[in-house]
Amino acid sequence: MIWVGTPEGMEARLIPxxxxxxxPVEAGGVYGLGPRGALRGLWRIARGVRQAWQAMGRLRPQVLFTTGGFAxxxxxxAAARAGVPILVYLPDLEPGMAVRLLARLAAHVAVTAPEAQPFFRGRPVTVTGYPVRRRLMAAARDREAARRRGRARWGFAENLPVVLVFGGSRGARRLNRAVDRHLEAxxxxxxxxxxxxxxxxxxxxxxxxALPSEIRARYQPVAYLEEEMGEALAMADLAVCRAGASTLGELPLFGLPAVLVPYPYVRRHQERNxxxxxxxxxxxxxxxxxxEERLGEVVQELLRDPDRLQGMRRSMGALAQPEAAERLAALVQRLAASTPYPEKRPAQGRAG
Incomplete structure (x- = not known):
């Protein structure tokens, strides 16, 4: 497996x-950057196509799997020109410009939920669900054990509910301010x-x-979780979070009710999710x-209505699709097997 990304992206460090x-392949954004920014983005895309075209001649991939984005x-x-089949997967409920474009080149499109299918009329589409990391899957399979480990790890008592607040790897400043304002409550x-x-x-x-000593242990701030995130999701009774694509897989997997605060500056993706x-x-x-005004009130209202919270838990759990990763892998394997890479290698010069 070969991961393609931009030289300056986070993936350049994480993947190796x-x-x-x-x-590494150059790429650039076009949308919302103004005429000069769009031209720079198009120039970088052109350079990236050439780099990818040449790499495909050396590496001879059998299928390209992409989730979109300008990168x-x-x-x-390059894959479309070389005859390499493309599988586009839409994690969110509404595609951005890149996914809409790439879907026209795709041999197959996969989506998280049936609601996304109408965006790809005329293309072969499979509803797979959202793939979740193995460690989260393991925690969900034995949720009670993961719940106990989580409460022990953070020193939480068994007789009080747990609220999990998160906003991605870098946090969310607005959520943090809301917690700060309502922390005592x-x-x-x-x-x-x-x-x-x-x-x-x-x-x-x-x-x-600065909290009173009798409630200080009830609040545990941490920068970020990776390996322990399964325990956090398993022990929580309510989540407060953004509405990125991962929430469509992780919250249902754990049947975790949520207060969702869509990030307003990513077009409509999080609103749709x-x-x-x-x-x-x-x-x-x-x-x-x-x-910032309503967090305390809404959380208290939900926690004080256990019947409503239990109903939300059942409804969230009903959306789980734990086989999503296997379904996506099967699609990749099917495309790779049905369309082997052409014997003739792409030219090492210009792609067009």
Whole structure:
């Protein structure tokens, strides 16, 4: 397996550290950058197509799997010209510009939920669900054991609910401010594991130290979780988080009810994701501009209504598709087997 990404992206560091081959290819954004920025993006895409075209001649891939984004465009254009079948997977509920473009070149499209199928009329589409990491799958399979480990790890008592607040690997400044504002009220009602991101960790640790001693242990701020995230999800009774694509897989897998706060600056992706989970009864939504005012009230209302929370838990769990990764892998293998890479190698010069 070869991972294609931009030289300056996070993947350039992460992928080699996990033991995979990383192929750097230039790419650039076009949308919302103005005329000059768009021209620079197009120039970088053109350079990236040439780099990817030449690499395909050496590496001879049998299939290209992509989830979209501007970084995927050069490799996908080169693959289409080289006759390499493309599998496009849409993690969110609504495609961005890159996925819409790449789907036209794809041999097959995979989507997380049936609601996304209408965006790809005329293309072969399979609903796979959202693939979840193996460690999370393991925690979900033995949720009770993971729940006990999590409560022991963070020193949480068994007789109080746990609220998990997270906003991605870098945290979410707005969520952090909301927790800061409502912390005493939250800690009187529940135990809170708060993934702050590195930027706000020190401030929230100081905030914890200033809490009354009788509730201080109920609040645990940490920068970020990786290996322990399964335990956190398993022990939580309620999540407060953004509505990125991973919530469509991880929250249902653990049957975890959520207060969703869609990030407003990524077009409509998170709004669509949140609407899907709310419509199916597993979550409630608070607009980003209201979360600092309403967080305490909404969390308290949910925790004080166990019947409602249990209903949300059942509804969220009903959306789980734990076989998603296997379904996607099967599609990749099917395309690779049905269309072997052409014997003739692409030319090593210009792609067009």
């Amino acid at each position: 550290s996990r033991g995979f081959v990383f192929l 995927a465009v050069p490799a996908a254009l 939250l800690a009187m009602e529940a135990q809170v594991l708060h993934l702050t991101g590195p930027a706000d960790l020190e401030r929230m640790q100081a905030r914890r130290a 949140a609407a899907y989970l709310v419509r199916h009864g597993g979550a409630v939504r608070i607009p980003d501009e209201e979360i």
